C-alpha cells in the first residue's frame with residue numbers, strides 16, 4: 001500500500017515502452033496522470049487504461065519537437081486538471097537512431113535526436129514551469145550512453161550527443177528552478193526491454209519504473225541536478 005498522497009503527473013511519450021509503464025504504475029497507486037502521445041487516437045493501450053481509471057487519466061497530444069505543441073498542451077492542462085498544477089513531470093519521450101557509423105553520420109539524425117532528446121525536454125519544462133507546483137519534481141529520462149565519463153567506444157553518436165546535452169539541460173534547469181524548491185534530475189532506466197531496448201535487454205520495464213519511482217519519491221533538494229540509475233546508483237556525468 002503506497003502512503004504517498006495522490007499527485008498530478010505528466011508523462012511524455014506514454015503510448016508505449018517505459019512511458020506506458022510509468023502511466024500504469026502511477027495510476028495503480030492513485031495518482032492523476034496526463035499522458036501524452038503523438039497520436040492519441042492510435043494510443044490503444046493508453047485509451048484502454050483511461051477506461052479503467054475514469055477521471056484519473058487524460059491522454060493529450062504532444063510532439064516534443066514542436067514548441068507550438070508545448071504551448072497547446074499548456075492551454076489544455078486546466079481543462080483536465082482541477083488546479084492545473086503538476087507535481088511530477090516525466091520527460092520520457094526519446095528517440096534512438098540505430099545503425100550509425102563513423103564517417104557516415106548525417107546532420108538529419110543529429111538534429112532530430114537533439115530536438116527530441118534534449119531541446120524538447122528543456123523547452124517543455126520551460127513552457128510548463130508556471131504550471132509546476134512549488135516543490136515539484138522533474139525527471140529527465142537520460143541514459144548511461146549520454147555519460148561522457150563512461151564512454152569507451154564509438155556507438156549511437158546522435159543518441160549519445162543528445163543525451164549528454166539533456167544532462168546539461170538537467171543541471172541548468174535544476175539551477176533555474178531551485179528558487180521554487182523544484183528538484184530536477186537525470187535518470188537512466190537501465191537497458192530495458194522495449195521497442196528501443198530490444199528483446200535481449202536486461203531489465204523489465206516494470207522493474208525499471210518501480211525502481212525509478214521509489215527513488216523519485218525520496219528526492220530532496222540536495223539531489224537536484226544529479227544523475228542516477230533505476231537502482232538509485234549515481235552515474236558519473
Ligand SMILES: NC(=O)c1ccc[n+]([C@@H]2O[C@H](COP(=O)([O-])OP(=O)(O)OC[C@H]3O[C@@H](n4cnc5c(N)ncnc54)[C@H](OP(=O)(O)O)[C@@H]3O)[C@@H](O)[C@H]2O)c1
Nearest residue numbers: 013017018038063064092093094143191192194195196197
Ligand atoms: N529502453 C532502454 O533500454 C533505454 C535505456 C536508456 C534510456 N532510455 C530512455 O527512456 C525513454 C523511453 O524509452 P523506451 O525504451 O520506452 O523507448 P520506445 O519504446 O522507443 O518509446 C519511445 C517513446 O517516445 C515517443 N516519442 C518519440 N519521438 C517523439 C516525439 N518527437 N514527440 C513525442 N513523443 C515521441 C514514442 O512515441 P511514438 O510511439 O509516437 O513513436 C514512444 O512513446 C527514452 O527517452 C529513452 O531514450 C531507454
